[in-house]
Amino acid sequence: MGYEDRNFSVVGKGVHVKDASEKVTGALKYAVDLKVQNMAYGKILRCPHPHARITRIDTSKAEALAGVYGVLTHLDTPGLDWEAAWFNYRGKVLDGIGRFVGDDMAAVAAVSEEIAEQAVRLIEVEYEVLPHVFDMEEARKMDAPQIRDEGNERDPYIVEWGDVAEGEKDAEVTVDCDIFYESQQYAPLGRNAAIAEWMGDKVTLWTSSQTPSELRDGVHEALGIPLSKIRVMALPCGSSFGQWWSNNFMIITVLLAKKARRAVKIELTNEECMATVKRRHLERTRGRMGCTKDGQITLAQFDHLIDNGGYGFKDDVGFFCVDMWGRARHGHYAVHGINTNLLTAGCMRGVGDCTLGASVERVADQLAEKVGMDPVDFRIKNQIKPGEELRMQHSKHNMKGNIKEYIDGIREDLKEDWPELFHLSSGSTEDILTMGADAFGWKERWKGWGKPHTVDGPLRRAVGVGTGAHVCGVEFEGSTSAVVRINPDGSLKVHCSVGRQGQGSETTQSQVAAEAMGVSLDMVEIETGDTDSCPWSHGSLASNTMYRVGWATRAATMDARRQLLEIAARELFDGADPAELDITDGVVHPKGQPDSNRRFPITQVLHEIRSDTLGQTSSITGRPSVPMPPATTFARQFAAQFVEVEVDIETGQIKLLDFLAAQDSGTVVNPQVLKNQVIGGAICGAGFAIYEHLVFDEETGAIKNANLLDYKLLRAADFPHQAKVMFSESYDPVGPFGARGAGESPIAASIAAVAQAVYNATGVWVDLPMTPERVVRALGGV
Numbered sequence: 001m002g003y004e005d006r007n008f009s010v011v012g013k014g015v016h017v018k019d020a021s022e023k024v025t026g027a028l029k030y031a032v033d034l035k036v037q038n039m040a041y042g043k044i045l046r047c048p049h050p051h052a053r054i055t056r057i058d059t060s061k062a063e064a065l066a067g068v069y070g071v072l073t074h075l076d077t078p079g080l081d082w083e084a085a086w087f088n089y090r091g092k093v094l095d096g097i098g099r100f101v102g103d104d105m106a107a108v109a110a111v112s113e114e115i116a117e118q119a120v121r122l123i124e125v126e127y128e129v130l131p132h133v134f135d136m137e138e139a140r141k142m143d144a145p146q147i148r149d150e151g152n153e154r155d156p157y158i159v160e161w162g163d164v165a166e167g168e169k170d171a172e173v174t175v176d177c178d179i180f181y182e183s184q185q186y187a188p189l190g191r192n193a194a195i196a197e198w199m200g201d202k203v204t205l206w207t208s209s210q211t212p213s214e215l216r217d218g219v220h221e222a223l224g225i226p227l228s229k230i231r232v233m234a235l236p237c238g239s240s241f242g243q244w245w246s247n248n249f250m251i252i253t254v255l256l257a258k259k260a261r262r263a264v265k266i267e268l269t270n271e272e273c274m275a276t277v278k279r280r281h282l283e284r285t286r287g288r289m290g291c292t293k294d295g296q297i298t299l300a301q302f303d304h305l306i307d308n309g310g311y312g313f314k315d316d317v318g319f320f321c322v323d324m325w326g327r328a329r330h331g332h333y334a335v336h337g338i339n340t341n342l343l344t345a346g347c348m349r350g351v352g353d354c355t356l357g358a359s360v361e362r363v364a365d366q367l368a369e370k371v372g373m374d375p376v377d378f379r380i381k382n383q384i385k386p387g388e389e390l391r392m393q394h395s396k397h398n399m400k401g402n403i404k405e406y407i408d409g410i411r412e413d414l415k416e417d418w419p420e421l422f423h424l425s426s427g428s429t430e431d432i433l434t435m436g437a438d439a440f441g442w443k444e445r446w447k448g449w450g451k452p453h454t455v456d457g458p459l460r461r462a463v464g465v466g467t468g469a470h471v472c473g474v475e476f477e478g479s480t481s482a483v484v485r486i487n488p489d490g491s492l493k494v495h496c497s498v499g500r501q502g503q504g505s506e507t508t509q510s511q512v513a514a515e516a517m518g519v520s521l522d523m524v525e526i527e528t529g530d531t532d533s534c535p536w537s538h539g540s541l542a543s544n545t546m547y548r549v550g551w552a553t554r555a556a557t558m559d560a561r562r563q564l565l566e567i568a569a570r571e572l573f574d575g576a577d578p579a580e581l582d583i584t585d586g587v588v589h590p591k592g593q594p595d596s597n598r599r600f601p602i603t604q605v606l607h608e609i610r611s612d613t614l615g616q617t618s619s620i621t622g623r624p625s626v627p628m629p630p631a632t633t634f635a636r637q638f639a640a641q642f643v644e645v646e647v648d649i650e651t652g653q654i655k656l657l658d659f660l661a662a663q664d665s666g667t668v669v670n671p672q673v674l675k676n677q678v679i680g681g682a683i684c685g686a687g688f689a690i691y692e693h694l695v696f697d698e699e700t701g702a703i704k705n706a707n708l709l710d711y712k713l714l715r716a717a718d719f720p721h722q723a724k725v726m727f728s729e730s731y732d733p734v735g736p737f738g739a740r741g742a743g744e745s746p747i748a749a750s751i752a753a754v755a756q757a758v759y760n761a762t763g764v765w766v767d768l769p770m771t772p773e774r775v776v777r778a779l780g781g782v
Contacts, residue, residue, distance in 0.1 A: 008515055008737065009584075010520070010521050011512065011667065011736075011739075012669065013511070013670065014670055014671045014672035014673075015507065015511070015521060015670060017504045017673065018506050018510060019500075019507075029235060030192075030208055031192055031206060031207045031208040031235045032190070032191055032192065032193045032208075032267055034193070034265075035195075035265070036263045037263075038262055039195065039263045039265050040069050040109040040110060040116075040257075040262050040263065040264045041110060041113045041116050041265055042107055042110075042252075042256050042264045042265065042266035043110075043116035043119075043120045043266070044104050044105075044107045044249065044266065044276075045104075045105045045106040045107065045120045046103065046104065046276065047098025047100070047102065047105050047127075048098075048101065049098055049127055049129050049130075049700075050098075050099075050100055050101050050132040050134070050341040050342075051097075051099060051100075051129070051130040051131065051147070052097070052098045052128060053127065053130060054074065054097070054098075054105065054125055054128075055126045055127065055128050056124075057073055057075075057125050057126075058124040058125075059071040059106070061122040061123075061124065062108055062123045063119075065122060066115075067111035067112065068115060068116075068119045069110060069260035069261070069262060069264075070109045070256065070259040071106065071109075071119070072094070072106060072107045072108075072109075072252065072255055072256045073094065073096075073106045074096040075096075076259055077092065077222075077255060079092060079095070080092065080223070081221065081222075083218065083313070084218060084245055085245050085347075086314065086346075086347055086477065086541065086542070087312065087314045087315070087337075087346075088245060088278065088313075088314070088346030088347055089247075089311045089312065089313070089346070090311060090312075090313035091148075091310075091311045093222050093248060094252070097130075098127070099309075099311065100309060100342055100343050101701055101702040102272075102275050102343065102703075103310060104252060106120075106123055106125075107252050107255075107266070108120050108123070109256050109257070130145065131145035132145055132341040133340055134342055134696065134701050135340070136284065136306075136338045137305075139152045139307075139339060139340050140152065140153050140338055147310060147341060148339055150313075153336060153337070153338045154313070154314075154315035155315060156315070156334045156335060156336050157315045157316035158333065159332075159392060160331060160332040161330065161331050161391055162329055163330055164299055164301050164331070166298075166330055167299030167329055167331075168299055170290070170292065170298040170299070170329065170330075171292070171298045171299050172293045173290060173291055173292075173367060173370045173371055174288060174289065174290040175288070175289055175290075175363050175366040175367050175370065176287070176288050176363075177286065177287050177359055177363045177366075179285045179362065180283070181282065181283040181284070181285075181358075181767075181768055182693030182694065182768065183279050183280050183282045183307075183342075183693060184280040184348060184693065185274050185279050185280070185692065185694050186239075186241045186242065186243035186274075186278075186279070186280075187713055188238065188240060188241070188243055188244070188273055189238060190208075190238040190239065191269070191270060192207065192208050192244055192267075192268055193207065193265055193266060193267035193268065194206070194207040194250040194254075194265070195263060195264070195265040196256070196258075196264055197257060197262075198258055201225070201229055202230070203219070203225075203230055203231070203254055203257070203258070204233060205219065205230070205232050205233065205250060205253070205254055206233045206235060207232075207233075207234065207253075208234065208235045208237040208240070208244050209234040209235075209246070209499065209529070209539070210234075210237060210240055210242070210245055210498075210499025210540040210541060211245040211246060211499065211538065211539030211540070211541060212232045212233075212497050212499075212529050212530075213232075213478075213497045213531060213534070214477075214538065214539060215234070215246040216230050216231075216531045218250075218251060219232070219250075219251055222251045222254075222255075223251075223254065223255070230531070231530070231531055232529070232530075232531045233529055233531075234500075234528070234531075235529060236500040237502075238501060238502055239501065240499065240502075241348055241501070241684065242351070242541065243273075243278060244501070245346075245539070249268065249277070252266065253265070270707055270708065271706045271707060274703065274706035274711065275343060275703040276343065277343075278309070278344045279343055279346075279694060280345060280346075280351070280355075281306040281314075281317070281345040281346075281355075282306075282307040282342075282345070283304065283307070283317070283356070284304070285302055285305075285355070285356055287300075287301060287302035287360070288301045289301070289328070289360075289367055290367070291367045291371060291382075292371075295367075296329075296381070296382070297327065297328040297329070297382045298328065298329045298330060299329070299331075300325060300328040300331040300332070300333070301331070302333045302356065302359065302360065303334050303336075304317070304333070304334065304335045304356045305335075305336050306335065306336070306338065307338055307339075308338060308339050308345050308346075309340055309341075309342045309344040309345040310339065310340075310341065311344040312337070312346050313337065315335065315337040316352070317335055317347075318347070318352040318353070319333065319335065319352035319353060319357060320352070320353055320392060320636060321352075321357035321360050321361075321468075321748070322391045322392060323384055323390045323391050323392055323424070323469060324357075324383050324467065324468075324636070325360055325364065325382060325384075326388070326389070326390065327381075327382045327383065333356075335352075335356070340701075341701055342696060343701075347541065347542075349681065350470065350684075350685070350744040350746075351744075353744065353748035354468070354688065354747050357469075357748045357751075358748070358755065358768070361466055361467065361752035361756070362756075362765060364378065365449075368449075375446075375465050375756065376442060379467055379640075380430050380433055384424055384428060385424070386425065386427065387423055387424065388424055389423055390424055392632065394474070395476075395633050398476070403422065407421060413626075414626060414627070418629040419629070419634045419733045419734060421629065421630070421633040424634065425732060425733055426730045426731060426732045426740075427636065427665075427666060427728075427730040428730075429467045429469075429638045429639075429664070431664060431730070432639070432664050432728045433467070433640045435662055435726055435728060436640050436641070436642055436660055436662035436726060437465070439662075440463070440642040440658075440660045442642060445644065446463050447462070447760075448760075449759075450759060450763035451760060452760065458648050458649050459646055459648055460647045460761040460762055461644065461645070461646045461657065461761060462645060462647075462757050462758075462760035463642060463645075463658075463757055464643050464752075464753045464754060464755070464756030464757025464758070464760055465642050465752075465756060466641055466748075466749045466750065466753030466754070466755070466756060467638070467748075467752065468640075468641075468745040468748025468749035468752065469639070470636070470744040470748065471543060471631070471637075472544075472546075472548070472631050472636065472741035473542055473545075473549075473631045473741060474538070474544070474631065475628070475631060475632065478536055479536070479628070480538060480544070480548040481537065481556070481623065482494065482552035482624065483495040483496075483534070483623050484517075484553065484556040484559075484621070485619055485620070485621050486560050486606065486620040486622075488607070488618050489603055490523065490602035490606070491523045491525065492513055492514070492523060492524045492557070493525050493527065494509055494510060494513045494525070494526040494527070494553055494556075494557075495527045495530075495533045495534045496509055496526070496534055496535075496537060496549050496552060497528065497529070497536065497549070498528045498537065498540045498545050499528070499539050499545070501540065502676075502680075503540065503545065503673065503676075503677055503743060504670065504676070505528065505540060505546075505549075507670060508545075508546060508669045508673055509553050510525070511670060512553045512557070512736045512737065513553055513554070515737060516553075516557035516561065516736075517560070517561050518561070518583030518584050518585070518586070519583070519586045519602070520585060520586070523586060535623075542741075542744075543742065543743045543745075545741070545743070546665075546735070546740070546741055547631060547635060547734075547735050547740050548628060548631055550735065550736035550739060551624075551628050551734060551735060553736065554737070555624035555625070555628075556622045556623045556624055557622060558622070559622035559625055560620045560621065560622025561583065561622070562622075563620045563622065564583075564588070565578040565583075565588065566578045567610065568588045568600065570611065571608045571609075571610060572588070572598075572600050572604075572605065572608060573590075573598065576590075579591075587599050587600065587601050588600050588601070588602065606619065628734070635732065635735070635741070637663075637664065637665050637741045637742055637744070637745045638663070638664040638665075638745055639661065639681070639749035640749055641659070641660065641746070641750050641752075641753040642658075642660040642662075642753060643656060643658065643659050643753045643754055643757050644656075644657040644659075645657060645761055646761070647758055647775065649775075649776075650781070651772055652773060652774070653775075654758060654775065656686060656718065656719055657720060658722070659682060659719065659720045659723035659724070660723070660724045660725075660726070661678045661682050661724070661725050661726070661746060662726040662728065663725065663727055663728070663742065663745070663746065664727075664728040664729075665727070665739065665741060665742035665745075666729065666732040666738045666740035667731060667735070668727050669736070669737070674725075674742055677742050677743055677746065678725050678746045679719075679725060679746075681744065681745070681746025681750065682749075682750040683714055683716075683719050683750075684747045685747035685748065685754070686714055686719065686751075687713055688747070688751060688768060689751045689755060689768055689769060689770060690769055690770045691769055691771065692711065692713065692714070692769055693771075694706075695710075755768070758770055758775070762775070762778075762779060764779060
């Protein structure tokens with residue numbers, strides 16, 4: 001399926017992103033910038049209680065206010081459940097029950113935002129205040145207040161192999177852990193809005209979203225209308241990190257527009273973005289690992305809790321650290337999803353691998369210290385290598401029969417091209433740990449466990465290393481496709497459903513198409529957000545974009561190219577074998593002879609009178625003709641990062657002094673874009689490690705720091721400006737031109753590296769975020 005030809009023309013080039021000019025000049029349109037004619041403005045009434053049921057709602061005063069077009073309550077909705085991607089939301093649009101402070105209860109459409117806000121205040125609501133629960137452990141108890149009809153806790157998601165009792169017997173050293181994680185906020189630098197407009201029984205929804213197809217599905221589920229009557233026009237997001245997938249306020253906008261009988265725009269405030277949409281889970285890991293005296297892990301046993309808040313429904317957190325550390329002889333991981341009366345929690349960049357993964361990294365570090373091993377060597381010894389068995393079992397749950405029956409049932413023509421399933425196909429941490437350690441000077445700068453390399457009064461300086469892994473897209477919730485059209489002028493139009501949250505997907509997908517067709521990048525344009533033209537895709541989540549959508553883009557382009565070359569061979573090359581033709585710079589020529597006298601531009605092929613149809617071809621449409629193998633059964637991305645920190649043991653202040661990030665994501669399609677991805681992940685992870693966390697009111701569960709003044713983000717100036725990025729380009733057998741996913745492993749590696757460096761500087765482990773107060777307390781200073 002793949003071919004390891006590194007002689008690329010467009011792939012591998014650090015070209016500027018296609019929307020660079022629009023971004024720097026402010027011309028790029030986000031949802032907050034958009035307006036439509038005769039548009040009304042919507043505002044949402046929010047629940048003041050952590051858990052309450054509406055017993056009476058009177059909208060008459062609001063509806064009587066001049067300028068109000070309509071008021072939407074739970075009595076106006078179809079009463080259907082809808083579900084966001086990967087269980088980030090499950091519930092009704094409005095059902096008259098508030099499950100956290102700030103929950104959506106009703107909405108108003110009016111001629112202006114000011115009148116809409118005034119009308120919201122005129123809605124009279126009487127609530128029956130219900131018992132609430134904020135703590136995960138309390139919510140698990142039989143007598144806990146019930147937040148959902150399905151109960152508060154999901155069945156555990158379990159991954160296991162071997163026999164942990166045997167692993168315990170074989171272990172000569174063991175370490176236990178009980179680690180709590182605060183909730184990180186996406187803290188988007190840009191707000192979001194949704195505009196909905198009905199034309200007859202069809203609706204168009206404009207909003208900033210990473211998952212246009214999933215959002216269309218959500219509208220369909222919530223309203224019960226055919227998918228063919230719903231058009232989502234997804235716009236760029238900007239630093240979404242998973243927040244702007246399918247969100248309830250978007251579907252409220254659709255219903256409100258129908259009620260108001262005109263287009264409606266709901267634009268969220270900064271506080272609403274941070275306190276009413278979703279957040280990263282609160283999480284807790286209890287676990288145990290054991291190893292032999294020579295550092296071979298024999299046992300990995302972890303029990304992990306995630307708090308879903310009011311509407312999340314996840315039972316696992318996509319913890320691919322279990323594969324990375326899968327050389328453990330025996331393993332048992334269990335994840336429990338639990339609902340509470342806090343803001344809904346869901347997937348944020350690196351979900352699972354930057355929490356449970358950080359726990360595994362810490363416990364592995366503690367084992368390495370006990371057996372006296374260097375952390376780099378310990379990781380190389382115990383982390384997965386290509387060809388070894390993967391531990392995650394998502395796909396196994398979807399098989400009909402056992403593994404042998406499943407593999408035997410795959411078509412032979414597909415099987416020939418597919419890698420060995422349930423085994424790692426390519427890449428690992430070994431190369432990036434080795435090259436990163438050499439470039440960072442690890443052997444010279446690491447002075448041992450819990451030992452700073454420099455002491456200057458209260459200042460302690462030390463280095464740390466961490467690793468991270470993540471999946472490269474998932475196949476569970478649907479296939480991924482793309483359409484590529486060759487236009488009469490020889491240009492290409494790619495239609496694929498991906499997000500544009502700053503990761504350059506519009507550029508890298510175009511590079512894949514240009515390389516596959518044999519045209520220059522400026523001959524390729526792309527549509528990413530229109531569900532009427534883009535085939536279904538998961539969108540940009542779970543590091544899906546380059547690997548699975550890129551695969552589809554390349555396959556669709558190759559299909560269009562095949563059709564083009566068949567026509568050229570018949571009409572212009574005397575019936576030659578199409579396989580003997582090639583395309584370079586938009587010109588068809590005999591393979592290996594780009595300067596041949598017999599060469600014809602793509603435009604001439606398209607305009608040539610065909611001997612069969614007696615007319616011109618004009619345009620060609622390509623699409624994938626075979627299914628993609630299940631990515632979760634063989635593909636992973638890896639990161640290894642090295643950091644130097646300075647810790648003031650009197651104030652607890654942590655400074656990042658130096659940083660090196662090494663990444664294995666297969667072929668690098670655009671080094672500038674990938675560098676941005678890696679450094680962005682490192683900053684996001686370092687921020688979670690030392691600063692970022694939401695503060696919940698103890699009495700109400702309301703978020704107290706829902707603004708960018710009180711919620712401390714790591715700024716560019718807080719991160720080492722000389723940070724280095726290195727790539728190890730293993731070649732993936734399935735991904736486009738050997739590329740894999742990249743977006744989420746860097747954040748996981750960053751957290752582990754910073755945590756270990758702080759330990760090496762101070763001699764104590766500190767739970768995240770390692771705020772000054774927590775550092776001082778851990779050192780016994782409080």
